[in-house]
Amino acid sequence: MSKAQIQQADSAARLAGSGKFSLKKLFDDSATIYFTICALIVIATLLLVYVNIGSQAYQTFTQWHISLTNLFTSNNWDAVNNFGLKANFSGTLMLVILTVFISAPFSVGMAIFIAEIAPNWIQAPMRGAVELFLGIPSVIFGLLGLIVVVPFVRNVMNSLAGAYLYNGYGIIAAIIIVTFMVLPTITTISIDAIRAVPREIREGSLALGATRWQTIRNAVLPAALPGVMTGVILGVTRALGETVAVAFVIGGAEQFPFTVNATAPFIHFSNGSDVLTTLLLFNFKEATNNTPLYSVLYTISFMLLIISAIMIAISRYFASRRVYR
Amino acid sequence: MSQQNSSLNNSPLTTVSKDGAIKRVNEERLLTSAETVTKMRAPTAPLKIQTNTLNIYYGANHAIKSVSMPIPEKQVTALMGPSGCGKSTFLKSLNRMLDIIPDTHISGEVLFDNKNVYAHGIDVVELRQRLGMVFQRPNPFPKSIFENVAYGLKIMGGFSRSEIADRVETSLRGAALWDEVQNRLNQSALGLSGGQQQRLCIARALAVAPEVLLMDEPASALDPIATLKIEDLIHELRQQYTIVIVTHNLQQATRVSQYTGFFLTGALIEFGPTADVFEHSLDERTYDFIMGRFG
Amino acid sequence: MSSIAESLVKTMEKQTQVRAARRQRAKITNQVMNGVFWLVAAIVLSALLFVLGYVVLNGYSYVTVKFLTGSDFATGIAPQLFNTLYITVGALIPLFVIGVSAAIYVSEYARQGWFLNILRFASDTLTSVPSIVIGLLGFLLFVTNFGNGPRWGFSRAAGILALTILNLPWMLRAAEDALRAVPKDFREASMALGANKFQTVTRAILPAAIPGLVTATLIVAGRIIGETAALIYTSGEAGPTAGWFTLNPFFAGDTLSVHIYSLFADNPTTGAYQGRLATAVLLLVLIIVINGTARFLGQRLHQRFSGKKA
Helix, strand or coil: HHHHHHHHHHHHHHHHCCCCCCCHHHHHHHHHHHHHHHHHHHHHHHHHHHHHHHHHHHHHHCCCCHHHHHHHHHCCCCCCCCCCCHHHHHHHHHHHHHHHHHHHHHHHHHHHHHHHHHCCCHHHHHHHHHHHHCCCCHHHHHHHHHHHHHHHHHHHHHHCCCCCCCCCHHHHHHHHHHHHHHHHHHHHHHHHHHCCCCCCHHHHHHHCCCCCHHHHHHHHHHHHHHHHHHHHHHHHHHHHHHHHHHHHHCCCCCCCCCEEECCCCEEEEECCCCCCCHHHHHCCCCCCCHHHHHHHHHHHHHHHHHHHHHHHHHHHHHHHCCCCC | CHHHHHHHCCCCCEEEECCCEEEEHHHHHHHHCCCCCCCECCCCCEEEEEEEEEEECCCCCEEEEEEEEEEECCCEEEEECCCCCCCCHHHHHHCCCCHHHCCEEEEEEEEEEEEEECCCCCCHHHHHHHEEEEEECCCCCCCCCCHHHHHHHHHHCCCCCCHHHHHHHHHHHCCCHHHHCCCCCCEHHCCHHHHHHHHHHHHHHHHHCCEHHHHHHHCCCCHHHHHHHHHHHHHHCCCCCEEEECCCCCHHHHHHHHHEEEEHHHHHHHEEEHHHHHCCCHHHHHHHHHCCCCC | CHHHHHHHHHHHHHHHHHHHHHHHHHHHHHHHHHHHHHEEEEEEHHHHHHHHHHHHHHHHHHHHHHHHHHCCCCCCCCCHHHHHHHHHHHHHHHHHHHHHHHHHHHHHHHCCCHHHHHHHHHHHHHHHHHHHHHHHHHHHHHECCCCCEEECCCCHHHHHHHHHHHHHHHHHHHHHHHHHHHCHHHHHHHHHHHCCCCHHHHHHHHHHHHHHHHHHHHHHHHHHCCCHHHHHHHCCCCCCCCCCCCCCCCCCCCCCCHHHHHHHHCCCCCCCHHHHHHHHHHHHHHHHHHHHHHHHHHHHHHHHHHHCCC
């Protein structure tokens, strides 16, 4: 066949295909519909979570007539009639805030080291190590907490107190463990944020006579700050939602993480307390349907959903303010 | 012209094919055929910087080959040559910005006010404050316009708030940017146009009162109108500062500079007053480059 | 020289001295901070090594053939190994199908606009849901019939579905990264040859993205294997120790991770300590191998597309 003949046949085939039924087009159209449906499934999944947890949570107020203020202001929890969450809320608040405050400086320092200071040959293995750290499951951290951190806390606190007062379980052990878990989360995101700052910014600063540290502090970190903050907020979300690792060391007692009184050392840490997530984990075992406990546990779940969603909204805000990607 | 044409025909470095077209010559061959001796027409003005047999290696790559070059005070010296010829490397060696590139080795000396900047005990931080630098692409910090110019002053420390405000204004005026930005000093510098950003970077460099301005193709990322503004600014700045400008653009070199150095594969081929270098090249390769034969 | 000029010179001299002192201080600060960063890195790295080293050194001697093949609660791990494999593969199938398809929608079909914004919002919000909450949701929907009587009871199927919900946004994100790593030229070249969108996706983009998708799947597999809280109330805290060697999805079964937790929570009289450590060693090795492979593949891929080393 000559070239002209081939062209003729081709254009004839194209003409025949256009406007008529075509298997090729049918595939193309149904594929578009299929991929769109799969995207819709993701949205539907979110609705599934919120609607179902929400509808159970709602019964606390409609069926059992427990008021929201009661949940927040009372600290009396007996899992049958009284559902005061004040102690657990304080536990969660203390865990999240202290964890992030302790781990954020270390994480950002680590990220600065890996992205800015470490010699080239260390950078890749260091980053690999941090990512490895990120992948370690929370049960492993929990187990280590149980075997290492709890005895450590017990020994240190008792020797500080000068008497055997503490069993080592409680908020302090939880904070230590979760700090280690949050660290790689903030570090990896901060590394990306720092790496995204263009080399020209560093050169500009160095050329003005800044030292490397001045360059990091005054030029690189401010430019990377929104990205670093995204990492910090994700660290908050992880600390907030962490359950199993905390469960190993928290002790599971519905009391305030610490009490303050007039005798030295004034702050007395409780032997065992609880946070919202572990409260769910420990109590759900006993909860049966059509009891107030069952509904209250779903109400707590819904609260966790809302708080996490707010955190994500904040991190999206910081992400939208990023100058360099 | 006729004299130069005849010298071209005698040159062993260009080959003329049968149909009369002059072929571009492989640059490496050019260098191996010639030694690193510079055709020098020494400047009469007093010198601010002088390099002596400066050699720079990136790992095994010999980037700058035994360059000895004078840089006269309060003049504009243009460094030109094809891309990859080492002119930017040479520029960055003057204020030791090469220090931040790993695996770089330097021998020879760079005399700045007769002191070797690579000598032991030299304060690099002070050196960089005295030799300001403007980069190829505008690189303002993601801060406000004011903060950008004040950056160097805050790094130096010891300025009162009003002193800083004064210096910022003077520098912005010096960079011919004040009129455009005086009402939005607190807005982000990233909102400025490319040309304005580059002038902001010049203002930022001026704020720390340098003696020398090193400019690495400062207009290459800009449109023709912004380029013209930068060139006008360079004319203004020459009254007070010694300027070294790397440029890819031959017309720009003739427009802004009093002296020109021509680099090829890391060697300084020719140096002299710009008019002389362009109109009476002492070296065939300079002439070929100016005539657009390669690069 | 007038006195004013003299004092001016003096001030300037003093300023120069002050500047020099400041520069000196800045340099010392620089050195100190340098040391601080090395120290921080050393502390964090040694903490990591401690975590790995402590578990492995204390636990490896308990990993015996008898432990691997036995099925007693605290002294055997065979059912947990089987369940882990079953649930991981079981969850990866729907995750891969839906996750990759949704990622294809996002990277190839979606236009910027409200729908894509909602999708991103949904995906981001889903990543934030604590896994224990997904566990309670799974209990509600799959284990019981909305709390009113049993549906499947504690079962592998319930665990698989809970893990699917939990990891869907992560799979979407990882698969999207894999698809976006395919150079734009591939799409344009295919479209320019007259292929329609579906043909471009199936014949040009997907084959090029396969290594990336494998990496994405491995990353998600690592997350699944390490997950505990979402499974305790779906696939059950402690599975039966007999009859577990079945493909029946409605059979209860605990994974390695859940097993470590149940050996803590149920606190059997014998073997809990050894069982926990030995299981932890297995789990760590598994996770490290999977994540290491994912990382290695990811780097190879980066080299292939960018033509340079990562």
